[in-house]
Amino acid sequence: MTLCAAWIRDTGDSEELIFCTDSTLTGGEKWNHGVKLFELPRKDCLICFAGETYRAYPLILNLISALKHDRKLNNSMLDIHDVLNRVADNFTELVNSIFDLPFGNNENIGSEAKFLFGGWSWKDSKFRVWRLDYNVGIGAFIETEEFLGKIGKVAFIGDPDGDNLGTNIPEIALAKLKEIRTNSDSFDGKLGMEPMEVVVKMCRDSGVREVDGALQIGKIYKSGTNEFFGIRWPSVINGKHTFLGKNYDIFTRPTVKYFDPDSCEILEEELPTKLPMLEDFEKSEGFEFILDAYSGEENGLRSNLSEPERNRLISIFKEYSYKKFLDNLTESQNGEYD
Template sequence: MTLCTAWVRQINNTDELVFATDSTLTGGEKWDHGIKLFELPRKDCLLCFAGQTGRAYPLILNLVSSLQFNKLLENPETSISEILNHVSELFTSLIKTVVSEIRDENIHELRGSARFLFGGWCWQSNSFRIWKLYYSEAAEGFLFDELTSDSSKTRFYTFMGEAKNIDIEKDAKDRFRLMLLEEDSLDSKLDMEPLRVLRDIAVDSSIREVGGSLQIAKVYKSGKSEFFGIYWPSIKGNPCFQGREHNEYNKPSVRYFSPDTFDITDLELPERLAEITEVTFKHDTEFMRECYPEGEIRGELSDGDKQKVKTILKEIAYARYLQELNTDGEVDE
């Protein structure tokens, strides 16, 4: 059981594909530290699942192994659609070997107890593409439907999940639409709205099957993917990565989101700077004034500009700290 989402984020005049899921595994028990979002040997695509863990994990592990040792499929010049066909054929061949040992058990329900979202960057169509993979009783195998085939749509998002006593996909979509309506952004480009919906459901204790820290990854137009950590359940919590909780000393070297704002914590900046003078900022004065017109941070700063601002502020703070140490030393003498 789970809830996962995928969407094309449109920000700072560029697009990126985002996948995210919760970390809860259930099935006679509840465990909030399960990996549900998978990095593949091909770095231009991602895979996540909803449904029975015991069905999904063997299929995914077989897929990772098959891609790792197939030079053709591992080659980034091979179309992502060929990877998709491989996934479908592999899952179908494996699922047909499942044998029920329980009398009168429906073999098709057994085979189809997990669904998948697969997607990535397609260099041939110069676009992000996402598919839903599912078991078909009629075909006795895994089929796929493309969710990004409608070129008339100006934005894309999807939710996929399962939970008892609630239609979790409908609930997520209803929350999403209500959020856009309340924020008067029905026609706006998507930023982190689907992730905010996933967060709200994950911290909702009434929904047992969705919980734990969020797992987040992106695919860029460069054909590269990046996995992120998150502080959970708030910025005051511990850093988590792929469902596992860490501390500040042993956390993996990835970038981390704040679940409160969904900004990268390493790139959080002050909203205001009282004075931007050449005495303080020297040769960076003009750049800082561009980033903080009239002392207020500019609405859309690129990650590169944010990193530069943070570096400048750190250097100034460190220089002042050294100056204070020197001053204290002179006083002590």
């Protein structure tokens, strides 16, 4: 049981493709640490699934293996649309090779899982996302490109997604997205992080048993590269660092950026806004860089620091603090022997 979303986020001066899923797996039991968003050997695409895990996992693992070992398929000169065709053919071949079927009704064999696959198309110079479903009638996986233009370029898949009123997960998600867009008077077709807000709300809603656990988040950039993110779940104050559905402590957490589920913004490590004692860092490596970063009024931090500059400052301060700790420890130990 699942909710997956993929959408094109407008960043003002560019765009990026974001995938977001929940983490719950059900099937007689419930487990909130299942990986549903997968990094592939090709860095210009991602895939996620909804439906039965026993059907989805073998297909995705076969895809990862094919991309890893097939040079043509892993060649960035092959456009994402051509990769999609190979994915659909590969999934079809695998599902149609199933034998020793169980007794009973087997007419839906192969259709137990559905997928969102997408990435950056260098041929079309745009992001593309397809839904992959197994069509029992023709015995093949069919790809459908479906972005909801009026609301924004977004696609949802989920499970269940039947006709029963109030239980169709993608329809519930779409209704919540429409509500968010209406309340904010946003009708320009440009999306920010609203689909993530929807997934957060449904994961926190105890009435929606099928959608639960920490969010799994990945982005694809126009450079043909991707980035995965963690999230503090269920909140920054009362939550843990999670990554791809798993909880981590501060010592073992992956070195990725983490989202705040309430603001749907990336949590930045704090930097002091002023550094009155600049001379303390004169012997530090990168002192000239520190002077430039704190060139504002009264040694204030520049407001236009780039992300790499912020990360460099954090590294310098951490190294300085650790060296200071060692110096103090050595001084203390030497004092014991005097």
